Amino acid sequence: MRKLTILLALIPLFCLFCFSCHTNTPNRHPTSPLDVAKLIFGPDSVPDMYRYMTGEYDGTPNGQDLKHAHLRFRVLDQQDSMALINMTVIDSAGRGEDWYLQMLKDTTWKLQTVSSLAMTGMMQVQLEELEQMPQGYLDTLITAAQQDREGNALKMLTSMDDYHFLIGNLRLVLALDDTIVQHFKDNKAAFDTLKNEALKEVTAMGTHSLESPVKLMKQQANAGKALLIENIYAGEWGDPQCITFVIGGMMDNMVGYLYVPDKSHLPDLYDSSLIMLRDLGDGWYMYKTT
Incomplete structure (x- = not known):
């Protein structure tokens, strides 16, 4: 009788423990590609990450690599077995980059590839060089392009209008999708x-x-x-x-x-x-x- 009394007393505590675990554990059974993306790149580690990986994606990057970043998600396309999600990553310094998560569904939705615009570092260097170019040097380049007859000068820079176009163009290429x-x-x-x-x-x-x-x-x-x-x-x-x-x-x-x-x-x-x-x-x- 005493054992039964103890058992009955423990049942509410066990139920409370189970409820607490359930409410504090992130959703481990995502049902949409967006759910999977938020799970993989969320703040909590995902011990069963392998369930949501396929193709080129090997588990990195993931949320553990982006702990101090602010993330925004947008579903760009969703079909029966394929989906594409835009994830905007804003770091602690306010710099941003857009990533594209290609998802594939078999038994569940899985992350297949993570892509982004390549060669942005080289374009950023070009932009900074143009922005910091002294006016005297810029005038020399423009004059050389205007007077060139042999095709040796920088033909894309024949005027200040060209200069402003190049800067505006590079800034737009490197901008976040929402800005574009x-x-x-x-x-x-x-x-x-x-x-x-x-x-x-x-x-x-x-x-x-x-x-x-x-x-x-x-x-x-x-x-x-x-x-x-x-x-x-x-x-x-x-x-x-x-x-x-x-x-x-x-x-x-x-x-x-x-x-x-x-x-x-x-x-x-x-x-x-x-x-x-x-x-x-x-x-x-x-x-x-x-």
């Missing part, structure tokens, strides 16, 4: 005007001329530069309906906007050089490649 999106929203009317002119040019050429990428608006380059756009192409993704507005980048690591009026003509997010694609509405998208 805001640049588009702030100038949407001008982008639509540029897009309409590009579409007229595509129509005049005919689709048979777009078997390979074609540079557009060659005679109106300043219109693109006013929006910090370096180049405009049609047919770059093997589809004449896809107009590419390149902000810039280095080698294959590019940032820009796409105009694709029919979603069925979008490049394959999971089987192309794209590492992200963000819907801006009205057929417009922001993209990055690497």
Whole structure:
């Protein structure tokens, strides 16, 4: 009888212990790709991390590497078995970077790859060199480019307008995605005007001329530069309906906007050089490649 009394007295304590463990333990059975991303990059260690790993992802980086960072998540795309999540990482000094988490679902959602724009360090060095360039040296470069007849000078720097474009362009390439999106929203009317002119040019050429990428608006380059756009192409993704507005980048690591009026003509997010694609509405998208 005494044993039974002790057992009955312990039952409430056992229930309280179980409830406490349940409420203080992070969700170990995430049901969505966003849940998995937040679990892996959350503040708590994940002993069963292997359950949520596949492909190239080997468990690092994870939340233990980002303890002092502020994270923001955005689902860019989610299909039955594939998903892409943008994770913005802001460090303790306020510097930010956008990462792209490609997720795959088999028995559960798993993290397959972690990508970001490459070669940003070299672009940051270029930007700092331009920003710190003495006016006298800058004037010398501009004069040399204006007087050059043999193609030896820096042709992209023939005026102060070119100088300001280069700085603005590099800053935008290196900016957080939200800043790049805001640049588009702030100038949407001008982008639509540029897009309409590009579409007229595509129509005049005919689709048979777009078997390979074609540079557009060659005679109106300043219109693109006013929006910090370096180049405009049609047919770059093997589809004449896809107009590419390149902000810039280095080698294959590019940032820009796409105009694709029919979603069925979008490049394959999971089987192309794209590492992200963000819907801006009205057929417009922001993209990055690497």
